[in-house]
Amino acid sequence: MKLIVEKIGKNFGEKKILRDISFELSPGKSAAIVGPNGSGKTTLVRIICGLIRPSAGKVKYIEGNKQIVTQEFYKAIGLVGPYLELYEELTARENLMFFAKMKRVSNISDKISSLMERLNLTGQEDDQVRTYSSGMCQRLKYVFALIGDPKILILDEPTSNLDSDGIDRVYDIMNEQKKNNILLIATNNQMDLQYGDFQIEVTS
Helix, strand or coil: CEEEEEEEEEEECCEEEEEEEEEEECCCCEEEEECCCCCCHHHHHHHHCCCCCCCEEEEEEEECCEECCHHHHHHHEEEECCCCCCCCCCEHHHHHHHHHHHCCCCCHHHHHHHHHHHCCCCCCCCCEHHHCCHHHHHHHHHHHHHCCCCCEEEEECCCCCCCHHHHHHHHHHHHHHHHHCEEEEECCCHHHHCCCCEEEECCC
8 A cells, every 4th residue: 555645735724734745655664744843743644644634735545556445544544643532431442342343353352462462451451441541541542553454554742651661662563564564653752753764844
């Protein structure tokens, strides 16, 4: 699968947030979106994921020689961001089962167990999410992002709220994603930036 971003612009009223952003990513490639706070990094991520519409330009997901439709690229994307909300009154397992069924994931129970272990959350599958710390919630968001084996992994502030163990685990995930799939991160953290093959700078 290939991600093509063509001349994206975004206005909120009379304020221009993004101007003429273009880039392309194919499997085995990665990029980092950088820019000052408030410059539009998260806005660009949300446009790429189809959560908001651009004021100008297009985002395309290409599989083979065909552009795939909205429902299909939602299944191809894994997203981690501070604005993603989990159902706090449900357990981690209940949240994950609901989401995995929406993505038509097979072997759901095995994948949940494997990914919870990978993110060091084993034994907390049946705890309500409201009992999780901010760092645990960030780890759980990675389980959500990875459960569908995403061809495109998009991370907004990928290491926020994580301790050193969590950061190491996330960097392992990023390295693995880069091998055969697409990785896109939005960050100003210098350590995170090494995982992008090139940088996309946004300015307000």
